[in-house]
Amino acid sequence: MTTPDDPAGLPSGAGGASPAVTWGPATGVGSLPGTDPAEALRLVLGELPGMPHLPELPGRGAGADMIGRTASLLVDLAVDITPAGWRLVPRSGVDQRRAQEFLARDLDALHEQAEGYAGPFKLQVAGPWTLAAALERTRGERAVVDPGARRDLAQSLTEGLRAHVAGIGARLPGARLVVQLDEPSVPAALQGGLPTATGFGRLPAVPAEAVEQELRAVVAAVPVPVVVHCCAPRMPLTLFRAAGAAGLSFDLSLVQDLDAVGEAVDAGVHLLAGVVPGTDAPLPAARATASRVQGWWRELGFGAEQLPDVVTLTPSCGLAGATPGYARAAMTHLSEAARYLQPE
DSSP states (O other): OOBTTBTTSSOSOOOSOOTTOOOOSBOOOSBOSSSOHHHHHHHHHHHOTTSOBOOBOGGGOTTSSHHHHHHTTOSSOEEEEETTEEEEESSOOHHHHHHHHHHHHHHHHHHHHSTTOOEEEEEEEEOHHHHHHHOBOSSSSBGGGOHHHHHHHHHHHHHHHHHHHHHHHHHOTTEEEEEEEEOTTHHHHHHTOOBOTTSSSBOOOOOHHHHHHHHHHHHHHSSSOEEEEEOSTTOOHHHHHHTTOSEEEEEGGGOOOHHHHHHHHHTTOEEEEEEEOSSSOOOOOHHHHHHHHHHHHHHHTOOGGGHHHHEEEEESSOOTTSOHHHHHHHHHHHHHHHHHTSOO
């Protein structure tokens, strides 16, 4: 039975892999080219049937991008767009309302296209650190430099995300939901590489303890398992795992710390490995992609029989910058490559 502490009717505080979750063989990262949510959902349901996701379509304009989508979920906080980007403001305006309208259309399309779907289903939002790095305060620097602003944003995001999960759960009662927090800004935050609001300087590095603690608070409050995605170099896998992530999503070509990957597998964390480019590029044979993943898995030192249960194949990053034809081909490729990973 659904309770106020569990709006989706699912286990809360999903730190580590949950036995209630079945991970699909292949899924998307989030964004796709195009502007029609119904068409995007038909594509995802057709090409990634084992673990479809709610597509993001930033080609529709401001409000449909990753930050705009996430801003549409915020509770009791308002944002608007300035020439420099998204900014916290005293009251909601047309840009935030547009973002909310985009999301409402996406959810209507989800209900129409995926009615009756049962199985793993993923939705994506910007994580608390990437959101804070993208939003400027009303007066001053980016919110990421202000612990109070970060805390308010994280709490607002958590409340909105819980309602979002509940809304999708009501539309897809047979689905096993997974939330992906996109955190591409975390490596730069840790290394002191985030630009100032003016763009002429760099913000101070944020201590790893603060990143882990604040991310853990959001992960623990989400009522379904959480994947943390980062396709930037130097993704802090150990930090994300310590924050309670049930899954880690990354560009396979950028991950060099195999010990951290192996420790995550030993801890029961699921891996979502990006194996095809996010923009148009020649695709190898599906069997070749599978062989690459199998070779990487052997290098980690695990048995081949574990691979299909632990690894889900994805693009290396979102597909919004790809052509529609390539996006379809990439998703088809992932599903075909995943079949070669199954034991014979």
